[in-house]
Amino acid sequence: MTATSLTTDASRTFVVADLGGTTLRVGRVAAGAGSAEAVRRMPTEGIGRYPGLTARTLQDRVVDQLTRELVSYLGSSGGEGASAVGVSFAGPMTKDGTVLAGPTLWGSATPPLPITNMLTRRLGVPVVVANDITAAAWRYASAETDPFCLITISSGIGHKVFRNGEVLISDAGHGGEIGHWRVDPAADALPCECGGRGHLGAMASGRGVLLAARRAAAGDPRSFGLSALADTAGGDPARITNEDVARAVRADDPFATGVLRACMVPLAQAVNCVFTAIGVRRYLFIGGFAVAVGHRFVTLLGDELTRLGCFGLGDEEIRAMLSLGAEDDDHCLIGMARMLDRTLPALVNIGGGA
Structure with a gap:
């Protein structure tokens, strides 16, 4: 992927979600846009709110909340006619969109979660899921001419290095x-x-x-x-x-x-x-x-x-x-839309982002 090959077809609109350890955000972003619209924010139903629940219970609770909110949004005027759904996730993932861990969401280890396939089946539209900082890096990829490291300081800490048109991370989700x-x-x-x-x-x-x-x-x-x-x-x-x-x-x-x-x-x-x-x-701090x-x-x-x-x-x-970075909390939403705009045309079997 290269930042310079991003398309700018503004006729396409995406429903995007940012699933963080503290807050779940869902909104709409037109291809090539620099801001998110009709954004809804709500507390994430994870370990931050319910520290006494088991990791598996919290995982089910978080995924059900994400599905419910996306279904609701797709059925509303804010999400009607969306070309695809993109989700940024606060934790390590494989290239095919399998979640390896969610420490700030459900704490201790659980089995790998094929969240991309799950959401694709539940929503009935193309879905791409990427690590949150991977998604956020795409917001800055077209503006930053030199390699950069994006670091988020929020519920947890994550980072990604963007260099030569790609995020440096292994297909198995290691790094960052x-x-x-x-x-x-x-x-x-x-x-x-x-x-x-x-x-x-x-x-x-x-x-x-x-x-x-x-x-x-x-x-x-x-x-x-x-x-x-x-x-x-x-x-x-x-x-x-x-x-x-x-x-x-x-x-x-x-x-x-x-x-x-x-x-x-x-x-x-x-x-x-x-x-x-x-x-x-170059080190950019968000969160x-x-x-x-x-x-x-x-x-x-x-x-x-x-x-x-x-x-x-x-x-x-x-x-x-x-x-x-920009003084807002829409990094992942905007970046996810830009990532979708670049990757969606090439998708045959919908998979996750790196």
């Missing part, structure tokens, strides 16, 4: 899951929702930062009491929210900023590793938490990355590598 890189080898390291410990996503995702803020507040009540977080949370560490943390960091609150700085250390190490391994010099913090997120990450150093680069060159 830096959130599950183990950065803390300690036996008692923080648990990840996938069942492992010490993973980057457990420490530097939105959920990881929130946990760190609550633990820091409980462990240092004096500093917490002087923070804006104490006001918004009513003095109760358990009532701190991600929105509270993001707002406090934007206001340069020392306590909240200190918490985020500590969480940035392993993220900076991850960026350093990608740069050192393959030389990519609810990164966007909520805004440009302070990139500034603080730049502080840690320059402290670590990137072999062969000066401080200004290092900071210039880091940017925020």
Whole structure:
């Protein structure tokens, strides 16, 4: 696939969904469009809402919710006449659209899920399913002239490298899951929702930062009491929210900023590793938490990355590598439509995206 070969047939319209660990979004995107229309947002019926349910029960619940919402949308004025359905999924997938894991959706391991075939049978229209960050990368593929790494900081952490017209990932779904890189080898390291410990996503995702803020507040009540977080949370560490943390960091609150700085250390190490391994010099950050913090997120990450150093680069060159993506939550919807526009004409037996 090449970014330059994307078609722009605006007469075609796609129904697209972004199935994330926190939110399910469904909308309509015309081929070649730069925005999504008639978007519906709702909480995902997964582990974030029902942490006590088994992984298999949550998997069934999430897939049923996705099917129900797509059926409803296809039957409404927003989805009538759609050429195809595209779904971005928060987890690793094979090239043929089989889900390998859904840590932020249903937690621990379950058998592989042939979600593309399931949805095709249930919906009766062509369906393409791709990893969420793979889909989001297609939003930026036509605008970015150099290889780039797209990293999402939301319920979890994921990344994809787009180079020479394709996302670098194996057909079996390996790669692009830096959130599950183990950065803390300690036996008692923080648990990840996938069942492992010490993973980057457990420490530097939105959920990881929130946990760190609550633990820091409980462990240092004096500093917490002087923070804006104490006001918004009513003095109760358990009532701190991600929105509270993001707002406090934007206001340069020392306590909240200190918490985020500590969480940035392993993220900076991850960026350093990608740069050192393959030389990519463009890193775009999306995801609810990164966007909520805004440009302070990139500034603080730049502080840690320059402290670590990137072999062969000066401080200004290092900071210039880091940017925020578009300040909305439609990356996967728009990217999925662009991916559909490119892949759908070539599909005979409808399969999933890489």
